[in-house]
Structures are given as C-alpha cells and as structure tokens.
Amino acid sequence: MASQRTRIKDVASIEGIRDNQLIGYGIVVGLKGTGDTQQTVFPIQTLLSTLERMGITVPQTGNNSASNMQVKNMAAVFVVSTLPPFSRPGEKLDITVSSAGDARSLEGGLLLMTPLYGPDGQIYAQGQGPLVLGGYQVTANGNSRQVNHPTTARIPGGALVERSVPFDLKQMKTVSVILTDADFHTAERMAGAINAELKTERAHVVDSRRVEIAAKPEEDLPALLDQIEAVQIDVYPRARVVVNERTGTVVIGGKVRLQPVSILHGGLSVNVVTETKVSQPNAFAQGTTQVVQQTTVQAQDKPVNRIELKEGATVEDLVQELQQIGATARDVISILQGMKEAGALEADLEVL
Structure with missing residues (x-):
C-alpha cells in the first residue's frame, strides 16, 4: 500500500x-x-x-x-x-x-x-x-x-x-487529535509517532479517528500542541472517485486500482419533434383557419462500444479508452457506477 x-x-x-x-x-x-x-x-x-x-x-x-x-x-x-x-x-x-x-x-x-x-x-x-x-x-x-x-x-x-469565544487551554486535561479521514491504520501510526516524539507512552488510540494524549500537570500546552502538530506520519489515502452528476464532473484519485473488466456501452436515442403549421382554407370555402401540429418520432440505436481493461490497467488507460469511444461525462459516470457494482473499481465511489 x-x-x-x-x-x-x-x-x-x-x-x-x-x-x-x-x-x-x-x-x-x-x-x-x-x-x-x-x-x-x-x-x-x-x-x-x-x-x-x-x-x-x-x-x-x-x-x-x-x-x-x-x-x-x-x-x-x-x-x-x-x-x-x-x-x-x-x-x-x-x-x-x-x-x-x-x-x-x-x-x-x-x-x-x-x-x-x-x-x-x-x-x-x-x-x-x-x-x-x-x-x-x-x-x-x-x-x-x-x-x-x-x-x-x-x-x-x-x-x-466584538466578543471572543471562551476557551481556556489550561483547562484541558487531555489533548484529543481528530483525523480528518477515519482510518485505524493511520491512527495507530500517529499514536506511535507521537509517543516516539514525546519519548513517553502518553498517546493512545480511542477509535479510527481519535487519538488522546494525556497532559501533565502545569504543562505548557501551546508548546505541547506545537510539538504534536509538527510530527510527521505516514498517511495512507483512501482510493476515491468523486462524481458530481449535476455538473458532469468526475475526479479520479491516483490511488484507484482497476480489475480486469470488459465494458459494453451503447444507447438508444429517441427524439420527438413537434412542428406547428397553419391550415388556411380557400378564399370561397366555408372553413376557418386552424393551427395543426405535426409530430415526428425519430429513433436511432447507437452501436455498442467495447472497452477491455486487462490486469494491471491504470486510471490513465481507462480515461484514454473512454476518450477514444467519444464518451461524454454522463457516460463516464454511468460506466464508473457499473464498474463499482461489478467489483472492477477498487475505490470508494462518492456521488455529490
């Protein structure tokens, strides 16, 4: 990893x-x-x-x-x-x-x-x-x-x-560090790195997001917080694909891995066109002028496009294949959702 x-x-x-x-x-x-x-x-x-x-x-x-x-x-x-x-x-x-x-x-x-x-x-x-x-x-x-x-x-x-929010660092008996993304692996590594920096076993993992450090009596808490925030740790980012269906935006992280999969993508396009025309009677006829609507239905079945991703394929390979078949952003969203359901997309799919 x-x-x-x-x-x-x-x-x-x-x-x-x-x-x-x-x-x-x-x-x-x-x-x-x-x-x-x-x-x-x-x-x-x-x-x-x-x-x-x-x-x-x-x-x-x-x-x-x-x-x-x-x-x-x-x-x-x-x-x-x-x-x-x-x-x-x-x-x-x-x-x-x-x-x-x-x-x-x-x-x-x-x-x-x-x-x-x-x-x-x-x-x-x-x-x-x-x-x-x-x-x-x-x-x-x-x-x-x-x-x-x-x-x-x-x-x-x-x-x-006009008014400050009351908060006194001196009243803190325990310093709680909250991870932005919950992950037990990262939390354990963070607690170990803090203990190594402080040279004591004061940090322990509470859950996948929280690490608590016990503060000593009369300890300089600003200096302690500065020391904790400066500690460097190894972070393991979660593979994630973010899809915004309203704007058609797709963001694929570099950690995303793909499994071998074959994708068939096509569609049926149906257009209904209505034209409005005026029916005018002859000069000596007894009829009246009428508005007539003429409706035309057009159906076009697009050919199926095939994408085959072999073992070891990357996100760049997927993007290139989608560009070659002329896939739109909406098509990419549908394909990614299908890949997730088929188990070929090893990432969290987040839809905005």
Whole structure:
C-alpha cells in the first residue's frame, strides 16, 4: 500500500480548537434601482425599524405612509462569516453578503451595521462596509447581460469581532487529535509517532479517528500542541472517485486500482419533434383557419462500444479508452457506477 509522509497538522485537528459560524440579517443601501421591489415586505420593515432607532418616524397613514414607500435602492440581505479560534475583540473578519429578497444586483451597495450572531444567540461581531462583487448584470432596451451571481458579494475585513469565544487551554486535561479521514491504520501510526516524539507512552488510540494524549500537570500546552502538530506520519489515502452528476464532473484519485473488466456501452436515442403549421382554407370555402401540429418520432440505436481493461490497467488507460469511444461525462459516470457494482473499481465511489 503506497503512503505519503505529512504533518499531523495537515491531516488532523485538535478537538475544541475550531471555527464558529456567524450569521446576521441587515440591509444594503446605495443600489442603482436594482434593489428589492415593493412586493418584498421585510426590507421596508427593516428600514422603518432602522429609521426609528435614529429618531425618524414614518407616518402610517396618508400619502407619505410606509405602505406607499417605493425604495428600490436597498435590499435585504443575510450576512455570514466564520469566527476563527482564539479571536479577540477588534480583529477583522471577511464576510459574505447574499440577497434575501428579489433584488437584481447588489453592485455598488453599502452594508449598514449588521450584528452577527453565533449559535447561542449572542452577538460576536458587527459587519459594515462597501460590497465587492464577482459579477454584474446590465439591462438595456429589453436586453440583459449577466456574469456570475450579482446578488452575492463579499466585504474583505468587513466585520469587527466584538466578543471572543471562551476557551481556556489550561483547562484541558487531555489533548484529543481528530483525523480528518477515519482510518485505524493511520491512527495507530500517529499514536506511535507521537509517543516516539514525546519519548513517553502518553498517546493512545480511542477509535479510527481519535487519538488522546494525556497532559501533565502545569504543562505548557501551546508548546505541547506545537510539538504534536509538527510530527510527521505516514498517511495512507483512501482510493476515491468523486462524481458530481449535476455538473458532469468526475475526479479520479491516483490511488484507484482497476480489475480486469470488459465494458459494453451503447444507447438508444429517441427524439420527438413537434412542428406547428397553419391550415388556411380557400378564399370561397366555408372553413376557418386552424393551427395543426405535426409530430415526428425519430429513433436511432447507437452501436455498442467495447472497452477491455486487462490486469494491471491504470486510471490513465481507462480515461484514454473512454476518450477514444467519444464518451461524454454522463457516460463516464454511468460506466464508473457499473464498474463499482461489478467489483472492477477498487475505490470508494462518492456521488455529490
């Protein structure tokens, strides 16, 4: 079994030292008529609430009431961010802003101060700033041009941390190292390498993903974690084929092995074409003009393509054979699934 040598830091994490997801709701202003329409109610409610906090009261009746407001230069958005471990108040975070209503574009927008909440309902950061888009949408005279998604944007360093997540390394009695990919073989090798580095038998395997190291009283835990993460171990990656049926993408790992197999691949293509024609009666006839549909059914049975893989065949051989028969991405996905069922594909087949 082929292995690769890497640091523990690259294939595992320390339990308790983790990122935290943040989410908030706010409004983006300064749009050029591409904001939410009047049919989206909650942006108006958000605007009224913001104005009230600033001492501005909008009448509820009359021509200038809230029901008659037509604000097209603002949009309601959800704001998300990730709070890294050991973040302190005053640090900056990148945030992502996405439209929550029917706004056409967030180009040129400015996010007003938005509190970002953690899973416990507490405010951990405040976001605000001008948006940076990776796309655009232009509409003129009934024609439109769009690149990427103009309703999602980012603000680099757009949030300030207001509260840190309480976590004290000194309270850790046991250091738990969690493997990214569960594997008993790798876990055993990792525990052995840690014991060899520490020159004690302090690390032991709990399961296929967890290795625990007992911490000594008054031990310098940051120094211990630094020593553990720098240890190099032999990792045995699992052979895996990843298939995305929505996009037709197939990624085959280099560790994938193939068994001798013969593949027959063909298909029956059926096309149903409907044409609409107008039947016009003669000038002196008593008939009326009718729309007539003419349907044509075409069937084409494609010849069967054969692929034969002998013992010792590699993934490169399979790809070359598939290219020679003109297989599409959808064909490759079907063939790989069939090979997995036949036992000719020695890898985990993961379908996204």
